[in-house]
Amino acid sequence: MNNFQLDIITPEGITSYENVSYLRIPSIDGLTGIQAKHAHAIIAIDIGEIKITINGEDRYFSTSGGFSDIKPESVQLLIESFESCNTIDKKRAMKSLERAQDRAKDNTMDLQRSEIALKRAKNRLKIAEKV
Secondary structure (H helix, E strand, O other): OOOEEEEEEEOOEEEEEEEEEEEEEEEOOEEEEEOOOOOOEEEEEOOEEEEEEEOOEEEEEEEOOEEEEEOOOEEEEEEOOEEEOOOOOHHHHHHHHHHHHHHHHOOOOOHHHHHHHHHHHHHHHHHHOOO
16 A cells, blocks of 8 residues: 555544555654655654645645654654645735734844744745645
8 A cells, every 4th residue: 555544633633534645744853755665764754845745736734843753654743733825814824924023023022932933924825825
């Protein structure tokens, strides 16, 4: 069998996909591609783009990080957020980017938190353009 089961678990619920032929996740060490019969692994996921290929069709999603549990027959992603390129509100994402940019300039704000917020906002806008 050349496909696998994908379960994406977030605080909002579980989304499942059957017959996934390819999955690409933004690991903290770079992009990681996964196909059926992949060796077992647990990989930390960074802020970035998730690409899922089902029946030759690519689907793109934004994530803010988490972990993956990869097995030869299935993959589980335990992630903070998961948002389809079709459902990202571009105006809201742009406002988040503007807020993050303002916070990054503010010396009283936590610089690391500001940088993460900026990275998340930029990622959401990038994924929204994939529509």
